[in-house]
Amino acid sequence: MRSTLPLALIGAGHAHLHLLANRHRLPVGKVVVVEPGGFWYSGMASGVLGGQYQSADDRLEPARLVRQARKGGDVQLIRARLTGLDTHSREILLDKGQRLAVSAVSLNVGSRTLPDAFSTNEDNGITGTLTEVPIPPLWTVKPITSLVKLRQQLTTTFAQGHAARLVVIGAGASGIEIACNLRALAERHGAPASVSLVSRSTEPLPDAPSGASRWLIRHLRKRGIEWLDSRSFQRRVAGGVLLSTVADDASKPEYVEADHVIMASGLAPPKVIAELGLPVIEGRGLAIKDTLQSTAAEWVFAAGDCAAMINHPLPRLGVYGVRQAPILLDNLAAWYAHQPLSHYQPQPQALTILNLGNGMGLAVRGRSWFAGRLAMKAKQWLDRRFLDPFR
Numbered sequence: 001m002r003s004t005l006p007l008a009l010i011g012a013g014h015a016h017l018h019l020l021a022n023r024h025r026l027p028v029g030k031v032v033v034v035e036p037g038g039f040w041y042s043g044m045a046s047g048v049l050g051g052q053y054q055s056a057d058d059r060l061e062p063a064r065l066v067r068q069a070r071k072g073g074d075v076q077l078i079r080a081r082l083t084g085l086d087t088h089s090r091e092i093l094l095d096k097g098q099r100l101a102v103s104a105v106s107l108n109v110g111s112r113t114l115p116d117a118f119s120t121n122e123d124n125g126i127t128g129t130l131t132e133v134p135i136p137p138l139w140t141v142k143p144i145t146s147l148v149k150l151r152q153q154l155t156t157t158f159a160q161g162h163a164a165r166l167v168v169i170g171a172g173a174s175g176i177e178i179a180c181n182l183r184a185l186a187e188r189h190g191a192p193a194s195v196s197l198v199s200r201s202t203e204p205l206p207d208a209p210s211g212a213s214r215w216l217i218r219h220l221r222k223r224g225i226e227w228l229d230s231r232s233f234q235r236r237v238a239g240g241v242l243l244s245t246v247a248d249d250a251s252k253p254e255y256v257e258a259d260h261v262i263m264a265s266g267l268a269p270p271k272v273i274a275e276l277g278l279p280v281i282e283g284r285g286l287a288i289k290d291t292l293q294s295t296a297a298e299w300v301f302a303a304g305d306c307a308a309m310i311n312h313p314l315p316r317l318g319v320y321g322v323r324q325a326p327i328l329l330d331n332l333a334a335w336y337a338h339q340p341l342s343h344y345q346p347q348p349q350a351l352t353i354l355n356l357g358n359g360m361g362l363a364v365r366g367r368s369w370f371a372g373r374l375a376m377k378a379k380q381w382l383d384r385r386f387l388d389p390f391r
């Protein structure tokens with residue numbers, strides 16, 4: 001064994017759930033889990049927003065995970081955030097000022113909404129009469145707790161019989177799910193709501209087969225979701241948002257009224273990743289080799305959204321963290337035992353199933369796709385298969 005110092009698991013992401021469930025296979029005296037909140041399962045997050053699930057269905061409590069993991073060996077939970085690493089003394093630095101010497105670190109801290117989402121300007125440049133009108137609040141798809149709070153707020157609004165104008169920015173998988181589930185939430189309360197989906201591209205889900213994108217446009221129309229394509233979000237202003245035309249940035253901005261703005265325009269690694277003093281790939285995450293180790297520190301491992309494989313640019317999907325987990329476990333065990341490490345080879349295509357809110361789903365894998373209730377049932381089955389063992 002390399003050291004009596006603990007292994008630090010930073011973040012209770014998908015891969016670390018697997019490590020905790022297999023604690024007995026980690027040949028180290030103590031494991032420390034650093035986690036500020038809890039594991040929120042993004043696969044069911046838009047279903048929570050739409051009222052299909054309760055927030056408790058979507059969350060795993062780290063203290064419970066740690067209690068279960070103790071059957072396999074010593075595990076301690078520290079409710080804190082990683083703020084840095086001292087790569088010389090091999091210490092982790094936490095937000096409460098704590099420092100902890102470790103033998104190795106594994107990072108699974110996920111991702112955050114892109115920072116440019118937060119730009120705002122009170123002067124909308126449209127008319128002086130709107131200055132009394134508040135700037136609509138901005139909600140982000142990550143952390144998932146933001147969607148939980150949005151549901152609470154809209155539920156109150158709808159229960160009081162008020163309408164809501166909802167604008168979703170970004171028409172990738174999460175933006176489409178959010179728009180459709182906002183419509184589902186309003187329907188559940190019999191409330192009037194307008195939902196608009198803003199996209200830079202001409203089609204939703206631009207990487208999907210064109211048949212799936214066309215089906216989605218028809219589906220959005222049927223669900224009463226306004227499709228605003230070829231437009232770029234500029235900023236929030238009094239009572240709405242300003243959009244520009246992608247083809248003509250210099251054109252007069254378009255003003256769209258909004259009571260709430262939801263950003264689903266892309267994910268970036270958490271800020272701390274760039275502050276570790278280790279190589280990163282800009283916008284993607286900590287640079288890691290196929291062994292899931294940092295390119296500069298063999299004692300630092302990473303998986304999931306915060307990790308950028310130098311040989312395989314991967315989309316930000318929880319499924320990759322899930323697939324990396326067994327290799328991460330094997331490699332940490334091998335590293336402590338001075339054995340050779342394995343290489344993670346990502347699957348060429350991953351299955352994504354979108355929750356479209358009214359019992360409908362859209363399943364896409366490479367160039368194949370199908371839509372309907374069966375797709376949503378398949379998603380529910382897969383979600384349960386992943387979560388149930390950790391409950």
Ligand SMILES: Cc1cc2nc3c(=O)[nH]c(=O)nc-3n(C[C@H](O)[C@H](O)[C@H](O)COP(=O)(O)OP(=O)(O)OC[C@H]3O[C@@H](n4cnc5c(N)ncnc54)[C@H](O)[C@@H]3O)c2cc1C
Nearest residue numbers: 011013014042043081082109110304305316317318319321
């Ligand atoms: C609305 C929505 C729907 C999605 N649906 C799907 C889907 O159906 N299928 C799919 O594959 N992907 C989906 N995704 C993508 C998915 O969210 C991410 O790819 C996935 O969550 C990444 O998992 P992870 O294991 O890397 O980290 P996460 O599961 O995000 O976990 C990260 C953990 O790290 C903790 N943490 C963060 N910062 C720190 C810190 N500084 N110190 C300590 N701990 C920290 C957090 O509290 C969290 O527990 C969806 C995303 C969104 C926004």
